[in-house]
Amino acid sequence: KNLYKNPVWELVPKPKDRKLVGCKWVFRKKEGLHEQDAMRFKTRLVAKRYSQKEGVDYNEIFSPVVKHTSIRLLLAMATQHDMEIEQMDVKTAFLHGDLKETIFMAQPEGFVEYGNENLVCQLRKSLYGLKQSPRQWYKRFDYFMLKINFRRCLYDCCVYYHVFQDGMIILLLLYVDDMLIACQDKSRIQDLKKMLSKEFDMKDLGAAQKILGMEIQRDRTTGRIWISQAKYIQKVLEKFNMQEAKVVSTPLAAHFNLSGQQCPKSEEEQQVMEKVPYANVVGCLMYAMVCTRPNIAQAISVVSRYMGNPGKQHWDAVKWILCYLKGVLGYVDADYAGDLDKRRSTSGYVFTCAGGPISWRALLQPITALSTTEAEYIALAEARKEAIWLSGLVSQMGITQDCVKLKCDSQNCQNYAV
Incomplete structure (x- = not known):
């Protein structure tokens, strides 16, 4: 229905000098936004992107998405200023994008037009699966x-804002x-929703309760908001048969002195570890860390260094993080020479707003520090870069702030910075 409504293609004779892009139907189940919502069954026609040829079927393909930090900052702002937070979804968003390239596709299985079996589809709109579809949709929405009269934020190009004459x-x-x-005046949100619904096929989801797997709970009487991934983490535990594991109290225990020396060296050891879903588990944990769990950032930074050739000790450390997740202010810090392979230090920072963390990171430093003070100073430099970006972002999102305070536990580093 949506394919014909837009319309996405027109039937033309098959060109002799062009290769057709394939397509297939993809079926999936989708959970409802609320617990009481029934499971939905969806089907979608997707192009086989691997059959596209660069320079012929596509050129530029980059498409931005909003940063998770921006989402958390918006929720913090809404808490501080008692803003309404509403959520919307674009139905078949990619079908709204216009294609620049000329792409020919075979007619979809089960929907070959009677009497025109020899014709092919010349795409007019972007289709799910095409490499350039996300970019074309973003350009259409941005336009x-x-x-x-909305402005695009200079610090996150998926953040749009409009300042009314009264300053709201x-x-x-x-x-x-x-x-x-988000806005303090719900009627202005409704006006924007009407404009969006007039331009695109939209679904109004009401007050924000879940986005990108993050569950949002709000208590406006106490001015508090919570974001969590309890269901996501439970699914991860069940997926890797860790739901009955014993809970531990730390993200990574002190006895895990991980290094490259623990990587498999024999072919037999490598074959054993190939059966272990190491990269899959680390990827799942990494998403939880990026969204809601800054407390495992350092642990994920360590175990992700051995994705190419993990050993048994590395796998034990990953399972330890899963056990920790089962149970469970702007600061900057660093260890000194904690990496046993190259003696490099690990930087870590957390920025907070409205009493909750909005941005965090743990990373291996690019150079070997010669002292604890130098390691702390390198960490401070990384945190400062993030602080500069956050300052610009919050200013364009309507928050007035004189400065971003960085708290560091090294007196020598603080003296050196002055």
């Missing part, structure tokens, strides 16, 4: 937002086809 600000954050809208 519309600028047309209705309305914000919209876009992650592919999911969006959050």
